[in-house]
Amino acid sequence: MKIYKRHSWDLSLDEAVAIQEKLQAEVITQDQFKEPIKYVAGVDMGFEDDGRISRAAVAVLSFPDLELRDTSIVKRPTSFPYIPGFLSFREIPALLDALEKITITPDIIFCDGQGIAHPRRFGIACHLGLFVDLPTVGVAKSLFVGKHEELPQTRGSWQPLIYEAETVGAVLRTRDGVKPVYVSSGHRISLTTAIDYVLRCTPQYRLPETTRVADRLASSTKD
Template identity: 80%
Template sequence: MRGGCNLKINQRHSWTLTVEEAIAIQEQLQAEVITVDQLKEPVQYVAGVDMGFEADGTISRAAVAVLSFPDLQLQETSIARRPTSFPYIPGFLSFREIPAVLDALEKIKLTPDIILCDGQGIAHPRRFGIACHLGVIVDIPSIGVAKSLLVGKHQDLSDIRGNWQPLIYKGETVGAVLRTRSGVKPVYISSGHRISLSTAIDYVLRCTTKYRLPETTRIADKLASNK
């Protein structure tokens, strides 16, 4: 087992920004997103990150859960809080959430091989959702696992676990709508960084047991919302 986190956080910009400045950063950093597989094999640790808010949204509460893979046993968790510095605006989730997520990631000792984010990857108006933004900053393969659709359209999906349909936006496949549990609402998967869509779908399914969400996301969500 690997020990001692060697996470390298490359702070690429300030987090105190106007919307116009945030758009410029998304467009600049999107060029660095890699949507082919660059994973370290074998994958030993998978992490979920999620966010909650306290004090009427003025305090961001980020959670990280690191699980062993493939047995999905919880190995480590961390929580970090900081003042919320960016408003809630659809399409700009990363600027609101990543500062606290980075604080939480700095606390962990195990380096995850893949990070599953509660949000979008390239299935985003500027192809740069939170999974892309975080993946580029920490240079770790990342996957967007969103509970709702942000952009794109897809064909009808069967009710069987593992079935998926391409998510099409402006004529391009930007992700997949994936049934992680038979008869339950799907999730929306997209590449974040250093991982292909097909590989992202595979790992999301392998990280999902008897619930709709991957265990990484489910545990991080409980920590972030103090459930």
């Protein structure tokens, strides 16, 4: 997979803020990809040695049957502290290393985190999307910013996620009566299309199959 280096990773917090504010202008929240989609990927992180080692995992699944086709796991020293709102600076360096090793380039990448549902509209899905120039979607397990109306209990129900008078994502029910997920555009995909693909990649459980497989890889103690 081709990686487009946008900046270095040896950064202060002020420099990280400046990068978020600068690159956010390049984020595209409209559909800019060709269908049919043949492969979807999930990326996730685990940490070892009290957080000093990052363990990045990529899982590539065929679509729409969601069969595992390719994986990659990479470890590297963690170079940025855990600070809410700056997850991408901690996780993306290792994720890029893992993405470089896969043999199948996915058509869409699902991130375990936020897209534009972020104080500066630049969560990890946006940041990663600019580095790989592929459609990316943020599928977070918890609310970070914004408010929404009450959500029906049925699968497929969703409500706009509103932050500072702007729709930044959606709260989406992927299973009847189960906690929702928080979907937002990362790069080169619209919110409604992102919701559609999240549901199509979530046939049985709360989280997309891409995320579930990547999470197992990132959390495993066996390579």
